[in-house]
Amino acid sequence: MTDQSAPDERGAPRLTTREAAELLGVKPETVYAYVSRGQLSSARAAGGRGSTFDADEVRALARRSGRRDTSPAGSDLAFRTGITLIEGDRCFxxxxxxxxxxxxxxxxxxxxxxxxxxxxxxxxxxxxxxxxxxxxxxxxxxxxxxxxxxxxxxxxxxxxxxxxxxxxxxxxxxxxxxxxxxxxxxxxxxxxxxxxxxxxxxxxxxxxxxxxxxxxxxxxxxxxxxxxxxxxxxxxxxxxxxxxxxxxxxxxxxxxxxxxxxxxxxxxxxAASGLAHRMLREAVDRGSAVPVVADHLRTGRRVPGLGHRLYRGEDPRATALFALLEDVPQAAGALAAAREVVGTTARHAPLHANIDLALAVLSVSRGMPAxxxxxxxxxxxxxxxxxxxxxxxGERPLRIRPSGQYTGPRPPQPLPGLRTTP
CATH class of the missing domain: 1.10.580.10 (Citrate Synthase, domain 1)
Incomplete structure (x- = not known):
């Protein structure tokens, strides 16, 4: 008999083991392996048969693990942390x-x-x-x-x-x-x-x-x-x-x-901030970011200090630093150049400033090395x-142990012999 899904005490729906496995793209046994490793929490289903799982928790694990888990049962490739959450273009x-x-x-x-x-x-x-x-x-x-x-x-x-x-x-x-x-x-x-x-x-x-x-x-x-x-x-x-x-x-x-x-x-x-520093230094020295951005695009190089895989818009850390840099008189020129870099690049790609560009404004404007x-x-x-x-x-020792996907020649192979020089 399969476990039955039912709402929790908040009225939120819970998933059966089969439903959780389908959402994660794994076998039902792997779902219980996640529970034993502390990656998922479970509760007994009504009547004491089977387990149920919080739908939001399962979806979060699916996002972190890329849906499919091909790691061995003793390995953790996604695990809980109570330190930092990045969500909705904000960092907590x-x-x-x-x-x-x-x-x-x-x-x-x-x-x-x-x-x-x-x-x-x-x-x-x-x-x-x-x-x-x-x-x-x-x-x-x-x-x-x-x-x-x-x-x-x-x-x-x-x-x-x-x-x-x-x-x-x-x-x-x-x-x-x-x-x-x-x-x-x-x-x-x-x-x-x-x-x-x-x-x-x-x-x-x-x-x-x-x-x-x-x-x-x-x-x-x-x-x-x-x-x-x-x-x-x-x-x-x-x-x-x-x-x-x-x-x-x-x-x-x-x-x-x-x-x-x-x-x-x-x-x-x-080291990405050093690339942003050199690019911004050149833009300040040349009096315009336009030719500097153009040089990067012409040679197929990415423009440093732009884009972040975790944020759709501007890196919130960069936003906070740019606001503080407004109060630094020496940063005015570099700050204007940074904004020109963003504006010029935006004509070709929807990229936003990240914290490397904000660090570059500080380092360029205050005489710091790259x-x-x-x-x-x-x-x-x-x-x-x-x-x-x-x-x-506080976790189980050596739990982070992914397995390799062997692509070499299949054994048995003959023992290699010593080469002799003619």
Whole structure:
């Protein structure tokens, strides 16, 4: 006898096992595997025969998994997270609009919210003296041409080596490590501006002098702080997935961050802001974005800083930063160039600004290098990787184990012989 669908206590319809399987495009047994792995919740059907499932929950899982699940029973390719929701062209951190959080609170306060679900007014992160000294020595040994991500990767490794308790994966220990690691990453970067501006304040102020030699002002610091807060997390981006895989194997938090940094450096992820910076710099120098956009289109290159697969309209994080950049007098020229880039490209494709273009306005207008956006991204997202690690440490170990689809020659094949030179 099959289970019967019936409305729940709210009057919302529930699905039978067969209906849920059809919607997901899987076998009924796989539906119960989802339940055992915590990806779906179920309730006993009326009369105690079979199970029923929340229709909205099943549809959400179908969207995340692309309808079809070809992974083995022990592998999770879509899983629950209570950290970030992207819905209706908006981004929410633990249910709260991310742009509102970024406008109202410091990066450190938003990080604490992401980690614990509690707000800690006035939160500040402090690097351990010995850890910071080790990170600075190690970073100082790198060649002068090393990029910021090179320095951050080395700083993470140095920080891990100084922490004998790094294998303690309790939430308290992980958060203690994170609150020290993030300011260590910033403090290990070389100072470009006045050394006196590099200490005694928020993380945004600490980072400012590592990004530019120009003096900080309140409006610019507000933009940088908001960028740090907005970039903390963005659901399961490529680097975050790598971080969760590492955490699933019970890697310590420093190794989790290293995994994230390794992926972040790709030109389609964290390094994308550098492409937007160079494009916008050229538009400002030439006095118009039109020929710059035309050059990109003529050579078949995509125009950087535009479009995002998760948003139909403008990236809400970019919208928030553009609004703050209006209060930065030095940003007027770059801001106008960015708008011209969007307007010119819109004649050919319905693309909207993303956060990389907004970061480029800040970096171009305040004398920052091309990789400044990548630096901001990496420092900020460290908190997000830690948040996902905390979540993953509470799950079944090694649950993220997809299987390969073998396309090589079928066995048995003859044993290869050694080639002899004539």
């Amino acid at each position: 951190f633990r249910g709260v609009d991310a742009t509102e959080l970024a406008r109202r609170y410091s990066y450190e306060e938003v990080a604490e919210w992401l980690w614990t679900g509690e707000l800690r007014p006035g939160a500040r992160f402090t690097a351990a003296a010995g850890t910071l000294a080790a990170a600075r020595r190690t970073v100082g040994a790198l060649p002068a041409h090393s990029g910021s991500t090179d320095r951050l990767r080395v700083a993470v490794t140095a920080a891990a080596a100084t922490d004998p308790l790094r294998f303690d994966l309790s939430p308290e220990a992980v958060l203690s490590s994170a609150r020290s690691l993030i300011p260590t990453l910033v403090g290990a970067l070389p100072t470009l501006g006045d050394p006196e501006e590099a200490g005694g304040g928020s993380l945004a102020r600490e980072l400012w002098s590592r990004l530019t030699a120009e003096p900080a002002d309140a409006p610019s610091l507000a933009v940088l702080n908001a960028a740090l807060a907005l970039l903390i997390d963005h659901d399961l981006a490529a680097s975050t997935l790598a971080a969760r895989v590492a955490a699933s194997a019970r890697a310590h938090p420093y190794a989790v961050v290293s995994a994230g940094l390794g992926v972040l450096e790709g030109p389609l992820h964290g 990789d400044a956006g990548e630096t901001v991204f990496a420092v900020s997202r460290t908190a997000g990787w830690i948040a996902h690690a905390l979540e993953e440490y």
